[in-house]
Amino acid sequence: MKEVIFDFGRNSFPIQVPQQAEILKMGTPTKIKEPEYEIRQALRAPINSPPLQQIVKNKLSAIPNAKAVIVISDNTRPVPYSGKSGILFPLVTELIKAGLSVSQISILVATGTHHSMSEKALRELLDPRIFSLGIKIINHDCKDKASLICIGETEFGGKIFLNRLYIESDIKILTGLVESHFMAGVSGGRKSICPGLLAEDSTYLLHGGQILSSPQAKDLSLINNPVHKEALAVAKMAGCDMIINVTLDSNYQLNGIFAGALESAHMKAYNKLKSYAAIPVSKKYDLVITHAGFVGINHYQAAKGALICLPLIHSESICLLAASHPDTDPIGGDNYKAMLRLLNALGTEKYLRKILAPEWTFIPEQWEAQMWGRLFKIIPPENLIYATLDIPIDDFSHIPGQDARAITSSKDNLQQLTNESIKWAVAKLDRELNQPPLIAVLPDGPYGIPVST
Numbered sequence: 300m301k302e303v304i305f306d307f308g309r310n311s312f313p314i315q316v317p318q319q320a321e322i323l324k325m326g327t328p329t330k331i332k333e334p335e336y337e338i339r340q341a342l343r344a345p346i347n348s349p350p351l352q353q354i355v356k357n358k359l360s361a362i363p364n365a366k367a368v369i370v371i372s373d374n375t376r377p378v379p380y381s382g383k384s385g386i387l388f389p390l391v392t393e394l395i396k397a398g399l400s401v402s403q404i405s406i407l408v409a410t411g412t413h414h415s416m417s418e419k420a421l422r423e424l425l426d427p428r429i430f431s432l433g434i435k436i437i438n439h440d441c442k443d444k445a446s447l448i449c450i451g452e453t454e455f456g457g458k459i460f461l462n463r464l465y466i467e468s469d470i471k472i473l474t475g476l477v478e479s480h481f482m483a484g485v486s487g488g489r490k491s492i493c494p495g496l497l498a499e500d501s502t503y504l505l506h507g508g509q510i511l512s513s514p515q516a517k518d519l520s521l522i523n524n525p526v527h528k529e530a531l532a533v534a535k536m537a538g539c540d541m542i543i544n545v546t547l548d549s550n551y552q553l554n555g556i557f558a559g560a561l562e563s564a565h566m567k568a569y570n571k572l573k574s575y576a577a578i579p580v581s582k583k584y585d586l587v588i589t590h591a592g593f594v595g596i597n598h599y600q601a602a603k604g605a606l607i608c609l610p611l612i613h614s615e616s617i618c619l620l621a622a623s624h625p626d627t628d629p630i631g632g633d634n635y636k637a638m639l640r641l642l643n644a645l646g647t648e649k650y651l652r653k654i655l656a657p658e659w660t661f662i663p664e665q666w667e668a669q670m671w672g673r674l675f676k677i678i679p680p681e682n683l684i685y686a687t688l689d690i691p692i693d694d695f696s697h698i699p700g701q702d703a704r705a706i707t708s709s710k711d712n713l714q715q716l717t718n719e720s721i722k723w724a725v726a727k728l729d730r731e732l733n734q735p736p737l738i739a740v741l742p743d744g745p746y747g748i749p750v751s752t
Contacts, residue, residue: 303742305717307623308377308551308593312714314621316588317725320738323611325747326575328546328554334384337556338543342393345541346559346567351390351472354540355397358470367394367404367470370491373416374424375600377551377593378476381426384553386474386543388426391434394470406436407464409475409495412502412663414627415440437464441499453504453532460498461537473542477557477568479576479748481606481670482511484521487544488565489534497533499663505529506666508654518607518748519573534561544568548575549743551593580749583613585728585736588721591622592744598624598639598690598698599631602670603745605683609673610751611739617682617724618674619703621717624689630698631664638668640697643680647672675699684724686717 300315303322331337342351349357358365369390372378380387387406394404406429408416415438422430429436439462440446447460448467465471477487494502505526510516515524539561546555546568557568591604601622608618630636642650650672654665674683683700688711695702704710707719728736741747 303740305590305621305742305744306550306592307590307595309625310623314588314714314717314721316721316740317735317738319735320588320740321584322740322742323578323580323747323749325549325578325743328548328571328575330548330552330554331384331556334379334553334556335389338386338389339393341543341556341558342390345564346557347563348541348559351393351541351558352397355394355399355470359398362469365399365403365469366467367399367472368407368465368468369404370407370409370465370471370473370475370495371425372475372491372495373408373410373413374420375413375594375596376476376478376486377547378474379545379547379553380424380474385426386545386556388428390472390474390543391429391432399470401432401434404434405464405468406434407462407496408436408438409491410439410441411494411497412441412499439496441497441502444498447498450536453529453536457501457504459501459504459533459536461492461501461533462496465492465496466537471538471540473539473544473561475542475544477544477546477565477572478746479518479572479607481518481603482506482516482666483526483530484517484519484524485569485572487568488542488561489527489530491534491542492537492539493530493533496537503661503663507661508651508659508665508669511666511669512651512655519577519750521569531562546572549746576746576748577750578747579752580610581752582737584611584616584739585732586617586619586724586738587611587741588619588738589621589741590744591620592746594745595622596624597626597629597631598622599635599664599667602667605674606670607741607745607748609677610749612677614677615682616678617684617728618678619684619686619717619720619724621686621713622689623713624687629687629689630694631667634662635664635667636697638662638665639671639699642668642672642675643697643699647675671699684720686713686720688713688716
């Protein structure tokens with residue numbers, strides 16, 4: 300046996316895998332040695348954009364009481380907003396040096412359709428100096444009609460309602476992490492606005508059954524990706540003065556800072572990410588072992604960890620997904636639970652036919668069940684072994700997949716549960732194949748992306 304570390308961001312542990320297992324790791328980019336200096340340099344010499352201070356001074360000369368908004372991600376993304384690599388405090392100080400007062404600056408949490416962040420969660424996420432300054436922090440609320448405003452329509456034909464504070468601000472800055480995304484290709488850039496600041500109804504346009512049926516709506520794919528195209532169109536309608544996006548390595552260490560114009564800075568970050576996150580693969584495996592990473596705060600988010608297995612599996616493969624779900628609801632919202640039940644009851648093909656039918660009424664979060672369906676188009680649900688301690692055992696009666704606790708003796712230790720599940724899967728495949736199974740291990744979870752060559 301050999302040892303591999305599974306890192307969930309908040310906790311990590313080693314797992315034991317058979318000696319013949321192939322470890323498919325992402326590349327190792329060079330981390331930034333002086334992050335605070337590099338962050339300030341990025342803001343002062345941005346990509347295809349004037350320096351941030353110059354942007355602010357130009358705005359203030361025209362509008363002396365100009366309001367600035369900084370859009371941040373919520374805690375489903377490991378964006379470095381505090382510590383030595385924190386991008387938020389250097390950004391705020393640049394704004395203040397350019398002439399803005401603290402009262403002219405707001406921080407807006409791009410929650411999308413996620414629940415609002417509590418003050419406790421915000422204090423865990425952000426640099427404490429932000430709170431010392433007294434900067435106003437607001438959670439986007441996709442259901443609060445008073446806080447939303449229509450900015451027009453896109454080619455998909457629906458009206459786009461967006462956060463009013465963002466639209467009515469004079470200086471608009473986006474922050475975020477560029478990591479692979481199983482619908483939009485990569486996160487960051489335009490996604491801070493769309494879907495981060497959209498009304499719930501407007502989010503449906505980006506997550507409809509048809510748009511997500513595109514084979515290009517997948518990890519590390521931007522060319523001809525309709526999700527990316529639609530998000531970018533909305534972001535350009537809303538406007539943006541500057542983005543500051545980062546890339547991280549598998550240890551969540553800062554390795555790239557990209558400040559500048561919305562499209563060009565984001566594209567540069569995407570190219571950087573792709574250079575080390577893409578893992579070339581050329582064969583299928585009988586067992587794929589992976590985890591849901593930092594992003595997998597609940598079952599809804601854990602789909603991102605499962606979907607990276609697609610290039611590696613055949614119809615009889617077993618996928619083993621370990622997940623730590625610290626969210627207040629370890630599964631997800633009520634709509635998501637309802638759509639999981641429907642997927643589980645109908646099976647993938649009937650589920651897809653139902654949500655694509657003209658008479659179907661869109662239900663929020665149907666998209667995530669649709670994405671799980673991609674996995675179950677290849678393997679039967681029972682071939683997904685889901686190792687978590689956070690979802691009640693009874694709930695697995697309506698969640699596609701097999702609860703790892705049902706096939707092991709472990710009930711209270713995720714490391715032990717994962718290791719016992721691996722042993723169970725290997726023994727099962729040994730019996731069925733009459734030879735050692737081909738095994739792939741993805742130690743980077745949803746951050747290292749297998750790409751068929």
